[in-house]
Amino acid sequence: MNKVCAVFGGSRGIGRAVAQLMAQKGYRLAIIARNLEVAKATASDLGGDHLAFRCDVAKEHDVQNTFEEIEKNLGPVNFLVNTAGINRDSLLVRTKTEDMLSQLHTNLLGSMLTCKAAVKTMIQQQRGSIVNVGSIIGLKGNAGQCVYSASKGGLVGFSRALAKEVARKKIRVNVVAPGVCLSITEITLKMYTSSPTAVYTVTKV
Numbered sequence: 001m002n003k004v005c006a007v008f009g010g011s012r013g014i015g016r017a018v019a020q021l022m023a024q025k026g027y028r029l030a031i032i033a034r035n036l037e038v039a040k041a042t043a044s045d046l047g048g049d050h051l052a053f054r055c056d057v058a059k060e061h062d063v064q065n066t067f068e069e070i071e072k073n074l075g076p077v078n079f080l081v082n083t084a085g086i087n088r089d090s091l092l093v094r095t096k097t098e099d100m101l102s103q104l105h106t107n108l109l110g111s112m113l114t115c116k117a118a119v120k121t122m123i124q125q126q127r128g129s130i131v132n133v134g135s136i137i138g139l140k141g142n143a144g145q146c147v148y149s150a151s152k153g154g155l156v157g158f159s160r161a162l163a164k165e166v167a168r169k170k171i172r173v174n175v176v177a178p179g180v181c182l183s184i185t186e187i188t189l190k191m192y193t194s195s196p197t198a199v200y201t202v203t204k205v
Helices: 013-024 036-046 060-073 097-125 146-169
Strands: 004-008 028-033 051-054 079-082 128-133 171-177 180-189 196-204
Touching (some): 004 013, 004 060, 013 028, 013 036, 013 079, 028 036, 036 051, 060 097, 079 097
Parallel strands (some): 004 079, 028 051, 079 128, 128 171
Antiparallel strands (some): 180 196
């Protein structure tokens, strides 16, 4: 079976580094970003038959179309990495509502939408891995970053809940943040219950 990895926000920074690692591991990469030209340049730099796609993760229609195109050109997604994110640092009393919404839509809703699309395919395959890139700010908070902290903190809660939903389908869900790794993994299925046992670990790196 083809190994296909979709990296949202994969054209630069952490996403680009993840794409390079996954390419070395033999995955066919879908590099997704809002700037298609930059995404194409990243895909080209990786060599091989990796492809680039344009998508605004805050728009459900964009996300759905992107997954359809990935499956058509590369195959079903086995590995999803969400690194797309924005930050608008400001004290809460000075933050515009539109800046609140843009951060929440991209950093939290965007990952929820890509996970929703990916999980549908992963359930059919009875396997898959999802990595959501959060931030230590989402765990500890920081003055001037209330909204960003809320969006990344929400991502942790979302990922923990999703991990419990899909563990029985052999799908792993993890959250990774600079300095902290929250690993959300199924350990075992008890014979007397339909709910999987999950473990959450926090490891400094």
